Amino acid sequence: MMRIFAKRFLLLLILGVIMCLSIFLQVQVVKADVLQSINDVSVEIASPDNQPVNTSQIQLRWLSVPPVNGGIISYDIEKSTNGGLTFVPLTNITDLAWMDNVPNYSNVIYRLRSKETVGETTTVSSYSRPVNVYPPSVNVHDNYMSNTNLCKTCHITHNGETAQLLNEPTASAVCLTCHEGLTNSKYDVTNGYTRTAGGIARSLGGAFAHNGVEGDPWNGASTTSAHSFDETTAVSAPGGMNVNQTMGCTTCHSAHGTGNYRMLRSTITVPTAPNTLTSINISVVAGAKTDDPSVGETPVYISGMETLCQSCHADYTAAAGAGGSGPGTPLGSQHGTPGMFRHPVNIAPAEKALTTTLPLEGTSITRDNTDKMMCLTCHYSHGSLVKDTNISTVVAGDGTSIETKVSSNLKRLEGMNVCQDCHKK
Amino acid sequence: MTFSRFVLKIVPNRKRNRLLAVLFLVLLVAIGICGYWWMKTHMGRQVAPLTVETVKAGVPRYLYTIDGKTEETDAINSGKGLMGPLAVTVSSDYVFVADTGRSQVQVYSHDGEWISTWGKGKLNYPFAMTYADRRLYVADPNLMELFVFDDRGDMQKSLLNKQRLQLTSGKQGEIIRPTAVQVGADNLIYVSDVGNQVVLVMDSSGKILRYFGGSGTTEGKFQYPNALYVEKKGKVYVSDSNNGRIQIFDQKGQFLYMINGSQGKSGPLALPRGLAVTDSGIIFVVDVFSHSLRAYDEAGFELWSFGGNGSDHGRFDFPNGLCLDSGGRIYVTDRENNRVEVFGY
Numbered sequence: 001m002m003r004i005f006a007k008r009f010l011l012l013l014i015l016g017v018i019m020c021l022s023i024f025l026q027v028q029v030v031k032a033d034v035l036q037s038i039n040d041v042s043v044e045i046a047s048p049d050n051q052p053v054n055t056s057q058i059q060l061r062w063l064s065v066p067p068v069n070g071g072i073i074s075y076d077i078e079k080s081t082n083g084g085l086t087f088v089p090l091t092n093i094t095d096l097a098w099m100d101n102v103p104n105y106s107n108v109i110y111r112l113r114s115k116e117t118v119g120e121t122t123t124v125s126s127y128s129r130p131v132n133v134y135p136p137s138v139n140v141h142d143n144y145m146s147n148t149n150l151c152k153t154c155h156i157t158h159n160g161e162t163a164q165l166l167n168e169p170t171a172s173a174v175c176l177t178c179h180e181g182l183t184n185s186k187y188d189v190t191n192g193y194t195r196t197a198g199g200i201a202r203s204l205g206g207a208f209a210h211n212g213v214e215g216d217p218w219n220g221a222s223t224t225s226a227h228s229f230d231e232t233t234a235v236s237a238p239g240g241m242n243v244n245q246t247m248g249c250t251t252c253h254s255a256h257g258t259g260n261y262r263m264l265r266s267t268i269t270v271p272t273a274p275n276t277l278t279s280i281n282i283s284v285v286a287g288a289k290t291d292d293p294s295v296g297e298t299p300v301y302i303s304g305m306e307t308l309c310q311s312c313h314a315d316y317t318a319a320a321g322a323g324g325s326g327p328g329t330p331l332g333s334q335h336g337t338p339g340m341f342r343h344p345v346n347i348a349p350a351e352k353a354l355t356t357t358l359p360l361e362g363t364s365i366t367r368d369n370t371d372k373m374m375c376l377t378c379h380y381s382h383g384s385l386v387k388d389t390n391i392s393t394v395v396a397g398d399g400t401s402i403e404t405k406v407s408s409n410l411k412r413l414e415g416m417n418v419c420q421d422c423h424k425k
Numbered sequence: 426m427t428f429s430r431f432v433l434k435i436v437p438n439r440k441r442n443r444l445l446a447v448l449f450l451v452l453l454v455a456i457g458i459c460g461y462w463w464m465k466t467h468m469g470r471q472v473a474p475l476t477v478e479t480v481k482a483g484v485p486r487y488l489y490t491i492d493g494k495t496e497e498t499d500a501i502n503s504g505k506g507l508m509g510p511l512a513v514t515v516s517s518d519y520v521f522v523a524d525t526g527r528s529q530v531q532v533y534s535h536d537g538e539w540i541s542t543w544g545k546g547k548l549n550y551p552f553a554m555t556y557a558d559r560r561l562y563v564a565d566p567n568l569m570e571l572f573v574f575d576d577r578g579d580m581q582k583s584l585l586n587k588q589r590l591q592l593t594s595g596k597q598g599e600i601i602r603p604t605a606v607q608v609g610a611d612n613l614i615y616v617s618d619v620g621n622q623v624v625l626v627m628d629s630s631g632k633i634l635r636y637f638g639g640s641g642t643t644e645g646k647f648q649y650p651n652a653l654y655v656e657k658k659g660k661v662y663v664s665d666s667n668n669g670r671i672q673i674f675d676q677k678g679q680f681l682y683m684i685n686g687s688q689g690k691s692g693p694l695a696l697p698r699g700l701a702v703t704d705s706g707i708i709f710v711v712d713v714f715s716h717s718l719r720a721y722d723e724a725g726f727e728l729w730s731f732g733g734n735g736s737d738h739g740r741f742d743f744p745n746g747l748c749l750d751s752g753g754r755i756y757v758t759d760r761e762n763n764r765v766e767v768f769g770y
Contacts, residue, residue, distance in 0.1 A: 046640070046641060046642065047622070047639065047640030047641055048641060049639070049641075051640075053592060053594070053596045053597070053598055054598065054599055056640070104599060136622070136640060138667075149695075152695070152714065153714060156734075167734060177743060177761065180509070180526075181509075181525075181526070181550065182509045182511060182525055182526065182743075182760060184566075184604075184619065184649060184651075193567065197599060197600060197620075198569070198587070198600060199567055199568060199569045199587070199600070199602075200549070200567045211527075213528050213546075213549055214546045214547075215549075216549055294600075
């Protein structure tokens with residue numbers, strides 16, 4: 001008996017030694033590291049003597065990236081002036097700073113990546129977050145590396161009014177101190193204005209709470225419907241779970257910049273079933289062209305916008321019954337309105353031989369009708385100013401009862417012109 | 426016939442004496458009430474002139490608030506209140522406040538009583554104002570205009586008309602975006618322009634005579650000059666907001682010196698905006714991000730700073746505009762508290 005035990009014990013001992021050795025050996029094996037990308041880029045905007053008129057000098061600065069294979073590190077810089085549709089390589093340098101001249105009041109997007117060259121082989125890192133620039137203003141939301149004093153404009157260390165140490169009672173109140181039209185900021189979200197070389201122009205998102213001003217870019221119209229943003233009023237999303245929540249700026253936006261268009265959040269947490277919250281990843285690739293600096297921005301939606309809207313309004317992008325192809329499997333099953341027929345999203349007007357002037361989402365350079373419909377084709381994201389006495393049919397959360405109410409529902413056009421713009425009946 | 430003899434005739438002795446005593450007391454009380462009322466409305470608002478010694482001695486006291494509120498009315502709904510006021514200026518009769526959030530100018534008496542609304546339907550973003558020579562000048566950087574109102578509140582003309590600045594190089598600059606306006610003792614109009622980051626000098630017809638500055642962070646350059654003050658002797662003080670400093674120029678636009686507050690107890694200016702200078706050379710400036718009012722002497726030495734974020738009297742929530750009146754009162758627009766606070770010594 002003892003001999004059998006001894007054998008097994010010996011076998012186990014040998015096995016144990018082999019396991020330990022393999023662990024030890026593993027540590028010795030060199031892992032293939034991935035080349036680091038650049039994600040902390042500081043931007044300085046200046047206008048030195050002899051700067052060509054109506055332009056500013058942009059200086060980009062970043063931190064060095066270590067080589068992983070002992071090669072030579074250089075940095076690629078690319079630039080887009082068409083809202084991110086196409087990027088043009090500007091340079092490849094080994095320095096950690098680069099200067100460019102940009103016309104004032106135009107949107108420019110830079111992206112950077114590091115590159116390692118070992119002999120004949122070159123590896124590149126993934127691209128940095130887009131670096132958005134709109135001279136002569138400096139984007140205070142994305143420049144903490146070059147100016148940490150910016151933290152103080154929104155945060156207060158020892159006397160915070162919220163758990164996030166904000167200097168106002170709600171996050172929306174902080175945003176509005178700069179973005180409700182009483183500062184030199186580029187965006188006024190309350191009145192729906194964007195600063196341009198020629199004064200002010202309409203904001204792409206519409207206006208949250210504009211009281212008509214004669215002769216202004218909205219032709220004196222006032223807001224008729226909007227997303228709630230006061231962090232006090234409880235609302236429930238049509239086409240979503242029948243759950244009441246408050247909304248604020250930080251429901252959709254992140255104050256610190258995420259790489260998404262317009263600083264949209266990269267994750268959003270929403271109720272997907274009773275007592276269940278799900279975290280959803282959001283990746284919105286888009287930009288805004290400024291072909292004419294006095295006219296303002298033209299949106300360029302490239303991909304992913306509906307992932308944000310469908311987080312709360314999930315049913316409306318679901319494929320079932322609609323015939324169109326939804327942007328993927330909706331969360332769980334449909335929530336409030338199962339089995340209903342929907343107007344398709346993610347379908348191109350050209351597929352049905354239709355044309356539209358409303359914004360579409362896609363990669364076509366000419367922004368033609370092969371790009372696809374999405375929520376923002378027919379709706380504003382912040383608020384609408386169209387006059388509408390249309391009675392809308394809204395299905396209540398339990399899927400059976402029907403509510404009707406009068407609302408312009410954040411539509412872009414008066415009445416149901418959003419239908420006519422494509423269907424031309 | 427005197428009063429006492431008259432009384433003597435009508436009433437018997439004791440009753441008369443009692444009556445006289447009562448009447449006398451009533452008279453005293455009446456005088457007392459009148460005196461108290463007069464003192465409350467007038468004495469509380471009398472202030473000492475802003476001499477160097479007075480200002481050096483300490484911070485001014487809070488006098489009163491102009492916000493259009495009365496016991497009966499809700500200021501905003503009554504149309505007499507303020508929403509996001511950014512600028513204030515005074516004449517001998519009135520206090521003009523830019524009711525920026527509602528795209529108009531409110532006119533109050535010096536006691537804070539609402540009188541009238543000007544510019545409704547004509548303004549978009551009244552950002553800065555000054556009163557000179559019976560005219561109210563209003564700078565609107567959204568409409569890119571400098572409007573002139575007459576004494577009755579009628580808009581007489583606009584002086585900028587969205588024009589581009591003609592640069593000395595011969596090229597055309599950006600469209601002028603005015604953020605401050607002052608009228609000098611020379612009757613010329615000084616305008617700060619964030620479109621080109623300069624200070625312009627123009628005559629009363631709107632013809633631009635010269636400009637100085639330019640975009641940048643070095644001496645004599647600006648990053649968003651948001652306020653101006655032109656003293657009687659001709660020096661021009663500019664709130665170079667995003668550079669965190671006040672720059673002082675001579676009449677010809679030559680740079681003289683700057684004040685950035687770094688030597689003072691309160692430290693560097695975070696975002697200086699509204700400023701004004703007394704005849705004695707004291708510089709008052711509003712520092713928006715530290716929610717405070719500061720005083721510096723001519724040499725740039727900080728005398729005091731008070732405020733802090735809040736809604737009590739003596740605290741501010743994004744203060745912006747500042748002006749002085751000839752009596753020594755200091756007016757500060759307290760934007761997020763929707764009021765104008767008045768201080769004095």
